[in-house]
Amino acid sequence: MNKPLLAIGISLALSVPLAAQGGPKEDFQEVYAKAQSTHQDAGNFQWTITSDRLKAAKSAADSGDHEKAMAMAKEALKLAEESVAQRKKQKEAWRQVAIGN
């Protein structure tokens, strides 16, 4: 057995108990925190649907439904990223239909 394979084998063996314990939860905290900060970055271009997903993620996590919590946090993050993209785009794009520019 060569070394890389051994390393994979060990990490696989280790990852099972890790995943069963605090692993996914910490993962969730990371995604959730990122979603929250991206949502903040949207400034006054925040979307209500992002706030809804963040709340749903939080309450799913509180009730121990980690799978749902993670799915909601990931969705919130993607939505928040789109709202930030919208904010950036509108810095100039608002002029497209503005009367009197």
Next chain:
Amino acid sequence: MRKALMTACLTTAALCATAPALAEPTQAEIDRGKELAFSRKDGNCLACHKMDDGKLAGNIGPELVDMKSRYPDRDMLFKRVWDETKFNPVTVMPPFGRHMILSKEEINRIVDYLYTL
């Protein structure tokens, strides 16, 4: 079934050409598409488009009729629902796919339905 066809389409150019004919949507898929198109919280297409037997339709966008002849290329119709701003930057049509108002699967069902109009 559809997913398998898509994969085949991606991997084998020869199969791709015949895929649309093979992928005839089921009635259930068409019904689902209509439901998504009419529902206020999903497509809400009636807000702007007259279509089918929809009541109290808006008139901001064009009436949705003859969709197959207007959009012979299914992919083009999909893309315009996904993000019309790519084709017309001043459109008021929401970018349903890009902004995650509808999923890829949901837009495909709506396209199935639109092709019956």
Next chain:
Amino acid sequence: MLKAKVILVALGAALAVPQALAGASPEEDRKESVEYFKQMFPDVPFEEFVNGQYALNEDRRKQWESMQDFPPYEFAVAEGQELFETPFANGKTYASCFENGGIGIRQNYPYFDTEKNEVITLELAINRCREANGEEPLKWKKGAIASISAYMASTSQGKPINIKVPDDPEALAAYQDGKKFYYSRRGQLNFSCASCHVQNPGKWIRADFLSPALGQPANFPVHRAKWGELGTLHRRFAGCNNNVRAEPLPAQSEEYRNLEYFLTYMSNGLPVVGPATRP
């Protein structure tokens, strides 16, 4: 040039920003805006724009006219007058805070305060008056503040809106900020105020008839059938933002005050008709 722009918008074609016009003054913006709506609705007299959808749709107008004998905001206006005239605990009244005792002044709001460097709306002035006299501020969107504002508007009926952007960089910045807000797409649905009220007035969005931007603020506070009561302009702003799935901003936030400043400036010369009714 203008006509070309209207047609382009109607066709939904991409618009190039005419560079020569970049940095137009508020007055140039206003004139071009009035011209835009005149071309869009050539049969509607200028002063009629204050009536929004009723100026554009005959059926809606008839329904509206049948309501005019007993307008649903009458009680609120009477209540507003009583509140307006009732002295604060210190014996003073609202009249002490306003020019001309607060009568016939609605058309001058909002204005830019060059000392505080901010836009002062009528509702903000009402609450600041309360606070200056040791009273708690009122809630912003409905209730007593809407009634007082409605009474003050009723004493200004027919007076032409007269908003000024003083020759001051801060005032101009507030105007520009409001203009940018008006035209910026927001929310998951990607709509700006202009998506409906500049690009598509006179059209139906489902069962709602879209009014033009011109004249919109002249009828506030407004009694909406949907609300079953009076509400302020900022309540309406928040509702619109919410409809497009954009997080609404607080009433009287700097953004909404600047938006009101821009929007009301666009209606200069049109008569005050608030309070009014809308569906």
